[in-house]
Amino acid sequence: MEEYSLTFGAHLLLWTFPLVLVVLVILEALLDRLKPESER
Amino acid sequence: MTPLEGSTLTTVAVVMVAYLGVLLFIGWRAAKMTHGGEDFHLAGRSLGAWSAGISSTASSESGWVTLGAVGMTFTYGVSGLWYAPGCLLGYLVNVYLVAPRLRPLSANQGSVTLTDVITQRWGDPRNVLRLTSTTIILVCMMGYVAAQMTAAGKAFSSSLGFEGRGGYILGVVIGAAVITLVTSLGGFRAVAWTDLFQGLLVAIALIVLPLYAIARLGGFGALVQGLGAINPDFLSAGGGRLGPVLWGFVVGQLGIGLGYPGMPHVITRYMAARDDRQVQRLQMIAMFWGVAVFYGAGLVGLAGRVMLPGLADGEQALMALALQLVHPVLAGLLLAAVISAILSTVSSQLLVAASAVSYDLVEKTLGKASDDHRSLVLGRWTVVVVGLLGILVALSEVRLVFWFVLFAWSGLGAAFAPLILLALLQRGVNRHGALAAMLTGTGVTVAWKLGRDAATNPEIFARVWWITVLAAAAILILGRLTRAFETADHVAVVAAASLTVISWWLVQQWGLHNLYELVPAFFLAGFAALAVSAITPISVEEAGK
Numbered sequence A: 001m002e003e004y005s006l007t008f009g010a011h012l013l014l015w016t017f018p019l020v021l022v023v024l025v026i027l028e029a030l031l032d033r034l035k036p037e038s039e040r
Numbered sequence B: 001m002t003p004l005e006g007s008t009l010t011t012v013a014v015v016m017v018a019y020l021g022v023l024l025f026i027g028w029r030a031a032k033m034t035h036g037g038e039d040f041h042l043a044g045r046s047l048g049a050w051s052a053g054i055s056s057t058a059s060s061e062s063g064w065v066t067l068g069a070v071g072m073t074f075t076y077g078v079s080g081l082w083y084a085p086g087c088l089l090g091y092l093v094n095v096y097l098v099a100p101r102l103r104p105l106s107a108n109q110g111s112v113t114l115t116d117v118i119t120q121r122w123g124d125p126r127n128v129l130r131l132t133s134t135t136i137i138l139v140c141m142m143g144y145v146a147a148q149m150t151a152a153g154k155a156f157s158s159s160l161g162f163e164g165r166g167g168y169i170l171g172v173v174i175g176a177a178v179i180t181l182v183t184s185l186g187g188f189r190a191v192a193w194t195d196l197f198q199g200l201l202v203a204i205a206l207i208v209l210p211l212y213a214i215a216r217l218g219g220f221g222a223l224v225q226g227l228g229a230i231n232p233d234f235l236s237a238g239g240g241r242l243g244p245v246l247w248g249f250v251v252g253q254l255g256i257g258l259g260y261p262g263m264p265h266v267i268t269r270y271m272a273a274r275d276d277r278q279v280q281r282l283q284m285i286a287m288f289w290g291v292a293v294f295y296g297a298g299l300v301g302l303a304g305r306v307m308l309p310g311l312a313d314g315e316q317a318l319m320a321l322a323l324q325l326v327h328p329v330l331a332g333l334l335l336a337a338v339i340s341a342i343l344s345t346v347s348s349q350l351l352v353a354a355s356a357v358s359y360d361l362v363e364k365t366l367g368k369a370s371d372d373h374r375s376l377v378l379g380r381w382t383v384v385v386v387g388l389l390g391i392l393v394a395l396s397e398v399r400l401v402f403w404f405v406l407f408a409w410s411g412l413g414a415a416f417a418p419l420i421l422l423a424l425l426q427r428g429v430n431r432h433g434a435l436a437a438m439l440t441g442t443g444v445t446v447a448w449k450l451g452r453d454a455a456t457n458p459e460i461f462a463r464v465w466w467i468t469v470l471a472a473a474a475i476l477i478l479g480r481l482t483r484a485f486e487t488a489d490h491v492a493v494v495a496a497a498s499l500t501v502i503s504w505w506l507v508q509q510w511g512l513h514n515l516y517e518l519v520p521a522f523f524l525a526g527f528a529a530l531a532v533s534a535i536t537p538i539s540v541e542e543a544g545k
Helices: A008-034 B006-032 B037-045 B049-060 B064-109 B114-122 B128-159 B164-217 B220-230 B243-262 B264-271 B276-307 B314-325 B328-365 B372-396 B399-425 B431-452 B458-462 B464-481 B487-510 B518-535
Strands: none
Touching: A008 B064, A008 B276, B006 B128, B006 B164, B006 B328, B037 B164, B037 B264, B037 B328, B037 B372, B049 B064, B049 B164, B049 B264, B049 B276, B049 B328, B064 B114, B064 B164, B064 B243, B064 B264, B064 B276, B064 B314, B064 B328, B064 B399, B114 B128, B114 B264, B114 B328, B114 B399, B114 B431, B128 B164, B128 B264, B128 B328, B128 B372, B128 B399, B128 B431, B164 B220, B164 B276, B164 B314, B164 B328, B164 B372, B220 B276, B243 B264, B243 B399, B243 B518, B264 B328, B264 B399, B276 B314, B314 B328, B328 B372, B399 B431, B399 B518, B431 B458, B431 B464, B431 B487, B431 B518, B458 B464, B464 B487, B487 B518
């Protein structure tokens, strides 16, 4: 039986993009918390 | 949707009635806290991060996310997911660029609607911008509301076991009546709270169902093998498309995101946030919701394709999977999630349309400035009237209205998104440029959309150039008769008409009809704003800033 797999572009579209986006959003929120209250 | 029968129907109907009961309870609670005009139109600028964040995202995604988005991956495989990065990039712009600037701007201005923001940002001594903006919003929103009521009516009649034309009418009336009552009683606060409840329901459904379905299939590997066996192109990002067709498809899907900053029912949520801290907190909430919902919907479509080989309409995959895989109570909740996606958008659009009439037209343009209590009563009755009109249009199924719905997202996006971005980020625009942007965005959207569908509307498309000239002449004559137009406003109208005709010509000459109309309309509207502002400079004092 033929084995199928996602292409490189499909990997990027299906899970790499959302994963990177979520990590960036979390990093942005963490960096924001590290700022002093007056700079937020 | 598959007709429900027996105990499943009873269980689903009970869940639906409970769901409607929750909406009515929220509306009643919100009504007790709504005491004046700003309360009704903007919840007294009191929203926390969760209600502002989820309400903004749930309002922006109509039944499209539980029906259309699911259908995209069901039909095209992984390549059907290109809408997800497009929409999420739109979310990024909205929550990181628009929201943090719009909330303080609107609070300082005291602006209540998107039209208010535009008119106060650039000054509008003769109500030219207010009337133009209100007209565009009303035309787009009324069609949108009626179409969503139609979709809700169909979903309700199926879920509650109503049959035939009578069942459809009952479904429309029940769904529309409940949401109109809730919106009219509790105004913006009720809309935001019901959006929060419904948005969470949609997110939970679109996280749980695909995970469960993929587990039942035997894991992600089995899903990939199943999709490949149906069509190997389902496993690539291009889906077998090549060259200009591929680029037209990808750019068009990414281009959906350009519309988000221009959606009045979305960005007013940021204006209603309590303070800047709530805006910062809503950023992560909105982004997480977006990732969960867009990718959840995509995975439901992919799983549905493998698990439901006999399903003719991919847009029904979520409902069909729910009924096939889970207990009727859970299936009822999943169907409630499908309807939630629709009703959360209807309520938001209903309120925007009502605010356009009661606040922008009656109170501001006609100068019937009333006290806070009269403003509240006027707002409530306008929601009822707009809701009844929506029900009538949905029941009569007027074709012209549904024709307008095709332009609603791209029309609103092109008319307002570049303008809002320029209002918040750019100083070189004046009120004449703003007028040019709104007219250009609308005109190019209609011309390009007709060009994309030229095969179905060849006669109308062939006449676009002279319809544009006639429309521009009518606007100029109206402006002259009412003495509302300054000389520079004539330049704005002529520029918008010229860009519309040029875009119509480009579609024919360059064969650009594969490209989603929002992409050219967005950039041409932005160009029109900057170009007209450059040749019709007005002083800062004159602009009222």
